[in-house]
Amino acid sequence: MSATKDSAASQGQKRKREEKDVTNNKKAQSDKPSASIYKNLQLAEKPVYKNLQIAEALKTQSKSKKQRLDKSNKAEKPKFKNLQIAESQKSVSKETQDDKVHRDESQKLGTGINRPHNLPAARQSKLLQVRQSLPIWPQAANIRNALLENHVLILAGETGSAVTQPRRVAAVSLARRVAEEMGTPLGKSPQALVGYNVRFDDNVGKNNRIKFLTEGMLLQEMLRDPALTEYSCVVVDEVHERSVNVDLLLGFLRGLVTGTSEAAKKRKGRPLKVVVMSATADTEKLKDFFSEGFGQPRIEDNIPTVDDSAPTVDGKEASVEVSQKPSVSSSNKISTCFVEGRMYSVQTEYLSEPTRDFSEAALLQIFQIHRKEPMPGDILVFLTGGDVITNLQQAIEDMIPNVITKDSGLPKLIVLPLYAALSQAQQQAIFSPAPPNTRKVILATNIAETSITVPGVRFVIDSGKAKIKQFRNRLGLDSLLVKDISKSSAIQPRGVHDVMDFPLLTRPSREAMERALLQLLQLDALNPEDGNISDLGRKIARLPLTPAHGRTIIAAADPEMGCLLPVIDIVACFNSENIFVEVKDQDANDEAREARNKLSRRQGDHLTLLSAVQAYASERTDRKQWAKQHLVSHRSMQNVMDVRKQLRAQCQQAKLLTKEQLATADDDDDLNTISESTGNNILKCFLRGFPTNVARLVPDGSYRTIHGHMAVAIHPSSVLYGRKLEAILYNEFVYTNRTYARSVSAIQMNWLEEIYAAPA
């Protein structure tokens, strides 16, 4: 796909970054003696870790956060929720080795897949040894037979039993691992049997037999090939993590595998196997979900029936352990398999009384652990935010001289904060080993939940609380919307009907669906007559963006607007982390502030972002230095440039952008080239994509949204903070103590009429 044909240089950079992440993982694995598992007892009954690597090294407290939260939700009395101290105690796992199964496996694996041939024998035997020790190993024959006999396999696993994750790094590292196991190169080489495809990194070769990709990538592929004709089997892992992408994917896969969707016809009878891997708790729900599909009438009668001559294990049913009696409709079509995990006993201590001030309780616990517990053993404390962390750090450091006196004979204590706003270097500090006779105390937000592994931690103090961004369903509803919703309800036939009936594991409320449909109607992504997706909607869908940003891009490509390239730059910023580094009082000198201020544009944040991107792009000598001088995040900017390149390529593919325009694009990367009228056009395009994100000044000096008349204030991070303007357009709402509009620009009310007068 040309969209991903980035320059070699950029690819290389990106890959380096990926590899760095992977290295971190590996590092954690090799830290076997110090790495530990944090689970409280209740959790030990539920699967937590699903990863090949776990078998080798028990890893990461990071992922367990979610589980700990699950647990705290279930706690009966809130008074036990406040403080949990989990000390890890690794117990010896029960290894089940079955030589017969093993021989059997080795023979069967040999069919169709190349055996490792270019690996040293020692490495080969080590890999095999590791494989055999995996809890899933004894189940291999069952799993294979279940797949031969059924269309769908639901694989539930406990700790350390199965494979992938829905994240880019996971897709890449797993592909690498599986390629190694198979003894073949990874990616595009002709010998490579394993490849991967994640955003900005397409490493798939013609001869690949197995491809690891993110869910979003597969959905993107399905836009081109809804029947997934290139594949005979799709494995969806980590389903319990439940993203919208997973739900959509399962819905499409159900349609294909049951023959109930139109797309299934295009497989022309070629069988598709679906393996869904999830935590145990979801098994029944998943089974019901697929059973329901098999119970429905097929559109395509050509779906292959299950091969009755397929071999079975000793003639018994292949499903094992937790398999339920299959319902009549799904007999021989769905099987479930449960892979036993390994248990680790973990000690959980609760605070005997509820505590008001978690920081205070944590402070006491930290010193108690420090006094009582032997070295080594670092402490990890989960807290809600950066400010809380700073305060607690101060409190600990104040207390150190009182507790750790010369006479006490206690080891030293160092405090290391970890939250997103810290620089990369500060974040890395937690990985460096503590000096001799020193215990590390890491104070972290849930940044550590998914992406960071801290070796050496043996104690976790967790409040059981976390701030989680929540979509507020009710807000944004207003009289105008209600009116339009009845309009959308009136167009029930065909398209809309299909959407409403699309099989989803968890169905959104009808209200939410209708609101979403209304938004798509407003963006001209649906035909108002029949509710089907419009040509414009198709174009929007192919862009890796929200519909609103996609619509903005399409509007900008209109020759009358003629501002596609600058709009892409701004949209790229909205799809990256904040490019402007937080200005702390001391660490910013006047020079840097001034340099940053020069990037500001009086029209608002959209054009300010644009000027920053263009200035960065036109810097040809040392961009890192430029970023530092302008208080701009180099890391975020690199991501912006990646997204920008991808969007440009996709716009070219969609014929929104010509080669010639693209060729001259880089020459235009210069400050002050945006004229007043171009600036206005840019904002009008955003207005097209965000028609309801408009607020106007009311007589009391505040802003109110034009839809719903909700009070909003300009966020303090905006260049327009404190300004009184006729009307503002904003990229998003932020709900905190007040309702803020973030990323704000000044607009004129008459632009609204102009836009709505224009034909769709």
Added chain:
DNA sequence: GAGCACTGC
């Protein structure tokens, strides 16, 4: 004058 984090195309 605000301020949780992470993931994905």
